[in-house]
Amino acid sequence: TRDRFKQAFEAINANLQQTFSTLFGGGSASLVLLDEADLLESGIDIIAQPPGKRLQSVQLLSGGEKALAAMALMFAVFKYKPSPFCLLDEIDAPLDDANIGRFVEVLRGMQDETQFVLVTHNRKTMEIADRLYGVTMEEPGVSKLVSVWLN
Amino acid sequence: TRDRFKQAFEAINANLQQTFSTLFGGGSASLVLLDEADLLESGIDIIAQPPGKRLQSVQLLSGGEKALAAMALMFAVFKYKPSPFCLLDEIDAPLDDANIGRFVEVLRGMQDETQFVLVTHNRKTMEIADRLYGVTMEEPGVSKLVSVWLN
Amino acid sequence: MRLNQLRISGFKSFPEQAEIAFDAGVTAIVGPNGCGKSNLIDAITWVLGEQSVRSLRGERMEDVIFGGSDGRRPTATAEVRLRFSNVAAAATMLNGNGAPAGESNIEVGRRLFRSGESEYLIDGRVCRLRDIQDLLMDSGVGVKAYAIVEQGKIGHILSARPLERRQLLEEAA
Amino acid sequence: MRLNQLRISGFKSFPEQAEIAFDAGVTAIVGPNGCGKSNLIDAITWVLGEQSVRSLRGERMEDVIFGGSDGRRPTATAEVRLRFSNVAAAATMLNGNGAPAGESNIEVGRRLFRSGESEYLIDGRVCRLRDIQDLLMDSGVGVKAYAIVEQGKIGHILSARPLERRQLLEEAA
Numbered sequence A, B: 001t002r003d004r005f006k007q008a009f010e011a012i013n014a015n016l017q018q019t020f021s022t023l024f025g026g027g028s029a030s031l032v033l034l035d036e037a038d039l040l041e042s043g044i045d046i047i048a049q050p051p052g053k054r055l056q057s058v059q060l061l062s063g064g065e066k067a068l069a070a071m072a073l074m075f076a077v078f079k080y081k082p083s084p085f086c087l088l089d090e091i092d093a094p095l096d097d098a099n100i101g102r103f104v105e106v107l108r109g110m111q112d113e114t115q116f117v118l119v120t121h122n123r124k125t126m127e128i129a130d131r132l133y134g135v136t137m138e139e140p141g142v143s144k145l146v147s148v149w150l151n
Numbered sequence C, D: 001m002r003l004n005q006l007r008i009s010g011f012k013s014f015p016e017q018a019e020i021a022f023d024a025g026v027t028a029i030v031g032p033n034g035c036g037k038s039n040l041i042d043a044i045t046w047v048l049g050e051q052s053v054r055s056l057r058g059e060r061m062e063d064v065i066f067g068g069s070d071g072r073r074p075t076a077t078a079e080v081r082l083r084f085s086n087v088a089a090a091a092t093m094l095n096g097n098g099a100p101a102g103e104s105n106i107e108v109g110r111r112l113f114r115s116g117e118s119e120y121l122i123d124g125r126v127c128r129l130r131d132i133q134d135l136l137m138d139s140g141v142g143v144k145a146y147a148i149v150e151q152g153k154i155g156h157i158l159s160a161r162p163l164e165r166r167q168l169l170e171e172a173a
């Protein structure tokens, strides 16, 4: 319905500004209705401005910045309609240390309402895990699970 | 011409077996002509078998294995027809430490004929550089180059 | 509601039964390239009803059954069980089928045979895919595309066309 | 032949002139997300004649000109110069235009103005794009798609369709 979509759009847009500036340590981002007159059918665009940089198409952002902006949008939707659990497979791969630190902070803020399962190669990300599972393939082609308690 | 393509195909295929087993520490891979009768028009498929695993479609490989297999094919073509220089932007991103070690070994073997320019976040990859350039953005939105001598 | 335990047997690179227990909070899965981490994520999306073979990286659904290795023969079936706790919907749903009210743990399951036959299960009893989808919808899991991000796919939300992005928001609305 | 030096000015995130010298062997470019590393790679492909705006991540070719930041105004032009040494083709080519035989260093350049006007240069003299393409072809650089791998693009060689993969091999044959 028109009103329900409008409410979701505005709430998610407000969340996006917050998640983006947390992940980027500043800056701003927002969703834009391509056709403001047509709330029922209009496509949605996204503009992003990392701190100190000018506003431009998200396509010009760097590999790491794109991943971070995508995360900001995903978490913005998530905060509006949380899912009981969230599975993230190596989404920290293109990020440098500073950005992984901010990504981990956002996860900390959300982990009480949402159960996170993260696949990662990164030590900083591993540090916020309450439990760590190692997967090995000592016998080629055969996966085995090893549970490692952390906290 | 038919003969020139046939020669290139067989040479690259032979190189591929070698680059693949170096990067994977074993296993095998090859290029397959989809239509052996039609050398002038046939499409080319690739099959890969990491060490100890069964032969299957490359699509079932993991993220890191796909990157490594793609590198194997790229270097196989390269060894047949070297370019004077080669620019690689973060191709080591999905690799774990062991695979980065083997990737670095392959680069070492090729660096005498080819000038490599690598963008990377990875310390192991940085270690084979003869010269390191740092790019910074102290002033937001403005890139600056800093040259760091290594070897 | 939350995830409780995943049991995986004969699925992709897991020929033997393996179990992973989920606590509240953050669970991290680590290991070298190709060891099976994404296969675990695939197992979860598969038991939740994933129909797209491509998104499971296969060419046929049969590709998710352990296909053998140097030292092992292929298995005849793939089976995954996922246990949830604190499932609000469970009480009403199971009551409809005669199970005790107030039950708040529930296990969904899926099996695939080499013949192509497949089964869906709730608490070990065969059911339809539709029953699992209803259960998940009622308990707030739904088809949330933004709750499962597969390897390499995080960028898609940005590079999507404006109408596709709208779909994501409509899903949440 | 090898790369000698890159000079970049007003291109993407480099408003002021920056220079990077290439020695024989391996050059590594490092730094945090968004600092400009891929922009340097873009500068090289651009000065070598890249025509596709999309592969440079822009919507219009004008997007490669420094567009300003919080503290700086946009620039009016983007300019990139790339110097090569030991260029086998140079002697014959330049002789055709009257330059000394045996010359083995050569600099290609490209400029873009906000008006949309653009220029190609060899050793500082305006030329056509075609001249640069011929020069590169003769000196063995050519259009080798497999010699430049952009960020996130390494997988494409595997996921390409069989006929696209054939094209890659034909390029090398």
Ligand SMILES: Nc1ncnc2c1ncn2[C@@H]1O[C@H](COP(=O)(O)OP(=O)(O)OP(=O)(O)O)[C@@H](O)[C@H]1O
Pocket: A141, B050, B053, B056, B060, B061, B062, B063, B064, B065, B094, C011, C012, C013, C031, C032, C033, C034, C035, C036, C037, C038, C039, C040, C063, C064, C065, C066, C067, C068, C151
């Ligand atoms: N049906 C199957 N039978 C046997 N092995 C399989 C099957 N399907 C996939 N595999 C194997 O599983 C491996 C991939 O596992 P997975 O994608 O989980 O790796 P990963 O741990 O996520 O690695 P990465 O860190 O590189 O992403 C591949 O080597 C593939 O050959």
Ligand SMILES: Nc1ncnc2c1ncn2[C@@H]1O[C@H](COP(=O)(O)OP(=O)(O)OP(=O)(O)O)[C@@H](O)[C@H]1O
Pocket: A050, A053, A056, A060, A061, A062, A063, A064, A065, A094, B141, D011, D012, D013, D031, D032, D033, D034, D035, D036, D037, D038, D039, D040, D063, D064, D065, D066, D067, D068, D151
């Ligand atoms: N025309 C332009 N004017 C000003 N800034 C620009 C222009 N084009 C691109 N940029 C900026 O350059 C930055 C991206 O740089 P680049 O892609 O080189 O980053 P990177 O160092 O490769 O980062 P990563 O490690 O994340 O891949 C973006 O923040 C973008 O805003």
Ligand SMILES: [Mg+2]
Pocket: B062, B063, B064, C037, C038, C039, C151
């Ligand atoms: Mg994976």
Ligand SMILES: [Mg+2]
Pocket: A062, A063, A064, D037, D038, D039, D151
């Ligand atoms: Mg980059």
